[in-house]
């Protein structure tokens with residue numbers, strides 16, 4: 171229908187619902203026709219998820235920015251005595267959420283944090299438990315594969331035991347961060363001190379076995395090759411074939427400002443961001459939801475991404491810190507009205523959901 | 536909207552056929568952004584292949600002191616209000632000194648407010664001064680709104696005003712101030728400046744004198760969608776008659792600091808949709824410009840996939856739009872522009888005002 175001859179084969183496969191190969195993925199990254207890519211991804215999105223666009227009204231709780239891992243792409247983590255280092259005690263965390271819960275529509279919490287040099291697993295667990303005790307009606311999503319691997323290491327427990335304890339303390343879904351690029355080459359260079367590719371995957375796999383859904387993500391636009399992006403997507407696709415436990419996939423463009431890589435790496439363009447979302451939608455044929463995370467993409471890109479295969483725009487986040495430390499220029503929170511307007515302008519139906527994509531409210535008209 | 540109409544409109548858009556207002560409205564309602572992008576891209580390729588143009592230009596705003604008081608405007612100051620400025624001959628001489636050493640400078644772009652006291656001679660002398668300092672550079676100056684103002688001030692006809700400016704060295708008109716060519720809309724957003732009829736008359740007169748112009752649209756304020764699309768058809772009709780438009784430029788309305796600041800800036804979705812729809816409706820206009828200063832560079836780059844084929848220039852200093860709260864950078868280098876175009880899969884071409892390619896001595900960045 172739209173494409174040049176070169177892409178006819180891939181187009182046929184997409185319309186037939188056939189799985190794309192690694193070669194197809196690499197070819198898609200060479201495609202210069204952004205409208206065609208968008209159309210293909212939009213077609214698949216339409217088939218799979220219809221016109222509903224999910225968002226959530228949530229509050230991000232970043233318990234501490236003190237982190238032993240020193241990942242090169244991170245502008246959030248600090249040493250204990252660095253300027254701006256903080257660590258919330260139980261009361262601090264509760265105070266933050268009490269403030270956020272003045273919004274009657276607040277549905278849940280997103281809890282991700284640094285790997286604090288002195289905290290034990292109990293310290294994290296205790297804070298989670300306290301949040302759950304005081305706010306039993308807020309859903310709890312949190313802790314990335316990286317944090318959970320770290321908890322297992324410092325507690326001597328197995329990943330499965332750690333997950334069970336978190337689950338008992340109220341955790342309902344695992345955050346998708348920390349996947350970065352699941353390649354040992356990239357990780358050795360950028361984040362050698364945190365969970366390896368295999369460990370990250372193991373956490374997801376174990377969580378799925380316990381019935382805990384997870385998100386998955388990709389941090390792109392740093393030192394990875396386009397082939398490595400494709401391989402990353404295929405790794406997630408394989409995992410999903412095996413377990414089916416990934417709920418949503420999130421693309422994070424790397425924001426170089428304020429990180430160690432800032433001098434050598436240029437920020438990705440809107441062009442790259444949109445094709446990466448479209449290609450993710452096309453390659454990840456077994457993951458239902460693709461999130462356009464506005465905090466990182468900026469609102470304009472996230473809105474257009476709804477035409478490039480995304481069906482989730484994330485939340486009206488209450489105070490986001492991690493990415494703003496990295497120089498994200500988007501506002502720190504978006505009102506629900508604004509999110510609804512953004513989704514409607516794109517001709518789609520806004521639906522507020524919880525961390526497991528249960529719809530809480532829709533605005534159909 | 537009836538289904539058949541949408542289908543018919545899609546078929547015509549897909550085939551690159553001329554649309555009518557009803558069909559354009561149907562495509563707007565249909566809201567299939569990537570379909571529009573695809574059709575627009577093909578129409579762009581018919582006109583300019585894989586080329587994307589930019590030029591090296593310099594913007595000069597002579598004054599921001601204005602008698603017109605348009606509610607849509609964040610640039611204007613009243614006389615005596617802090618922040619008001621008027622450039623005098625020596626100020627302009629300084630700017631021109633800088634311009635002389637700008638490599639490959641192709642165009643000086645002059646637009647200003649309607650100053651209460653400055654006579655037509657003031658503006659005329661600026662043109663002469665620029666022409667003398669930079670004999671090879673194209674002078675793109677004065678919107679129809681300003682030309683009408685000159686005509687009213689001097690009692691001369693629009694044609695006479697244009698002829699005098701042309702003789703002094705004016706090469707083309709920027710085509711701003713069109714906003715939405717509807718009396719209802721203008722009554723609300725800019726009641727005191729050139730009317731629809733005057734804007735059109737000025738443009739047609741310029742075209743008849745061999746002065747090429749751009750045409751523009753400012754959307755996303757109080758206009759209805761029908762008024763917005765009708766505006767594009769008005770421009771298309773003029774172009775059928777005169778053929779004098781070189782490029783179309785659209786501006787999303789930035790409400791901050793204007794008399795309409797209760798409005799919200801439309802989203803990027805709307806920007807891209809209008810980009811593609813204008814490419815499709817204005818089938819007789821060669822170039823569609825993504826004015827990055829207004830859109831921000833990321834969106835302007837994206838617009839290349841939605842039918843735009845011109846990224847405007849490596850602008851030195853721009854005051855009007857920044858007064859309205861655009862948070863874009865104030866200038867961009869040639870190599871950065873070329874890189875953005877290449878990244879989007881197009882071939883960068885440095886051009887003069889009339890879209891002739893000029894030698895840059897630079898390879899497209901791979």
Ligand code: SF4
Nearest residue numbers: 237239240241244247
């Ligand atoms: S990315 Fe996470 S693990 Fe790495 S330094 Fe930053 S906070 Fe620590």
Ligand code: SF4
Nearest residue numbers: 601603604605608648
């Ligand atoms: S838009 Fe132009 S004419 Fe109207 S107030 Fe502003 S500067 Fe004056």
